[in-house]
Amino acid sequence: MNSLVPSFIENLAPYIPGKPIEETEREYGVKNIAKLASNENPLGPSPKALEAMAQALGKMNLYPDASAFYLRNELAAFLDVRPEELVLGNGSNELIELLIRTFVHGDDEVLLSEHTFPIYKISAQAVGRRFVEVPMKDRHYDLEAMADAVNARTRMVFIANPDNPTGTYQTEEAVVRFLERLPERTLVVLDEAYYEYVVAPDYPNSLALRKRFPNLIVLRTFSKAYGLAGLRVGYGIARPEIVEYVNRTRAPFNVSTIAQIAARAALQDQEHVRRTVELNRKGLALLGKELPALGLSFTPSQANFYLVDFHRPIGPLFEALLREGVIVRPMTANGFPTSARINTGTEEENEKLLGALRRVLAA
Numbered sequence: 001m002n003s004l005v006p007s008f009i010e011n012l013a014p015y016i017p018g019k020p021i022e023e024t025e026r027e028y029g030v031k032n033i034a035k036l037a038s039n040e041n042p043l044g045p046s047p048k049a050l051e052a053m054a055q056a057l058g059k060m061n062l063y064p065d066a067s068a069f070y071l072r073n074e075l076a077a078f079l080d081v082r083p084e085e086l087v088l089g090n091g092s093n094e095l096i097e098l099l100i101r102t103f104v105h106g107d108d109e110v111l112l113s114e115h116t117f118p119i120y121k122i123s124a125q126a127v128g129r130r131f132v133e134v135p136m137k138d139r140h141y142d143l144e145a146m147a148d149a150v151n152a153r154t155r156m157v158f159i160a161n162p163d164n165p166t167g168t169y170q171t172e173e174a175v176v177r178f179l180e181r182l183p184e185r186t187l188v189v190l191d192e193a194y195y196e197y198v199v200a201p202d203y204p205n206s207l208a209l210r211k212r213f214p215n216l217i218v219l220r221t222f223s224k225a226y227g228l229a230g231l232r233v234g235y236g237i238a239r240p241e242i243v244e245y246v247n248r249t250r251a252p253f254n255v256s257t258i259a260q261i262a263a264r265a266a267l268q269d270q271e272h273v274r275r276t277v278e279l280n281r282k283g284l285a286l287l288g289k290e291l292p293a294l295g296l297s298f299t300p301s302q303a304n305f306y307l308v309d310f311h312r313p314i315g316p317l318f319e320a321l322l323r324e325g326v327i328v329r330p331m332t333a334n335g336f337p338t339s340a341r342i343n344t345g346t347e348e349e350n351e352k353l354l355g356a357l358r359r360v361l362a363a
């Protein structure tokens with residue numbers, strides 16, 4: 001039978017969204033669910049962003065500014081780059097898709113790590129582009145093996161740093177060694193969605209590396225530490241030629257007016273980011289102490305979550321935690337069938353998680 005779609009779409013597994021919190025509360029008869037499944041900011045958006053959005057509502061009859069003029073200029077000043085080196089996306093997720101659509105064609109390949117953020121693979125497959133996956137080494141990207149896998153068709157490489165879902169990171173030295181081995185025609189996307197959370201002193205200064213490696217593209221987002229995941233706004237930093245090509249393929253109004261306004265206000269509220277990062281460090285420290293006491297192991301993380309290994313199939317534990325009012329993210333589909341990714345929450349949510357784990361694991 002002829003399919004309506006080509007085989008690469010036929011074989012694409014649809015994204016399975018989690019149920020809305022309200023629906024889960026109703027179904028499981030629980031209240032005040034702690035959602036620790038999507039690496040969101042437990043403090044919410046910056047109050048300054050909330051205020052700016054409220055003031056802008058009356059202008060929603062107008063289309064957004066297609067060039068995101070103010071946001072781009074303010075972000076450029078904040079990052080100390082030129083506005084023409086910045087491209088805004090409907091979340092960094094959209095930029096991943098646009099980069100693949102714009103630069104990867106024909107026999108070109110996208111080089112990926114196994115077990116990493118699945119959107120790279122999905123975005124390539126959705127438009128029929130080839131990708132190659134290299135195994136991880138002890139839950140880290142194996143950059144040496146990835147460099148060995150580069151060939152004349154390798155057009156683009158994605159590196160999540162820190163990685164989701166492992167939380168592990170690559171040092172500046174490792175990234176530089178990798179970049180030195182790549183031909184200039186291969187574009188390297190450093191996805192720094194969790195950049196603001198990183199404390200490791202040997203984490204790369206990717207913006208500075210761009211001077212030496214013009215094939216570098218850095219992605220960041222307002223979804224995580226800035227607490228604006230629901231608005232969908234992310235950005236890429238790359239040389240102007242790359243930005244200009246992406247601007248040709250993106251929809252002009254890809255970032256909504258509300259998103260632009262909120263992102264500008266959030267950027268000015270670095271105190272909110274600081275509070276967020278501090279809360280995360282406390283949460284990671286608490287969980288890092290308590291999880292091993294429960295017989296669980298976790299991977300050291302530079303992000304706002306841990307990949308937690310329960311050493312038994314995660315499905316029944318996920319269900320049991322739901323009944324306790326705690327949502328975690330099973331990692332079976334990412335190749336970790338005994339693990340869940342759990343992000344840090346507020347202090348109350350972290351305690352709720354630990355209480356729930358104690359009861360569920362004792363049952």
Ligand SMILES: Cc1ncc(COP(=O)(O)O)c(C=O)c1O
Nearest residue numbers: 091092093160164193221223234
């Ligand atoms: C590594 C990584 N990159 C990109 C994203 C996409 O973020 P957004 O599209 O919300 O900017 C995420 C979100 O989970 C992520 O974990």
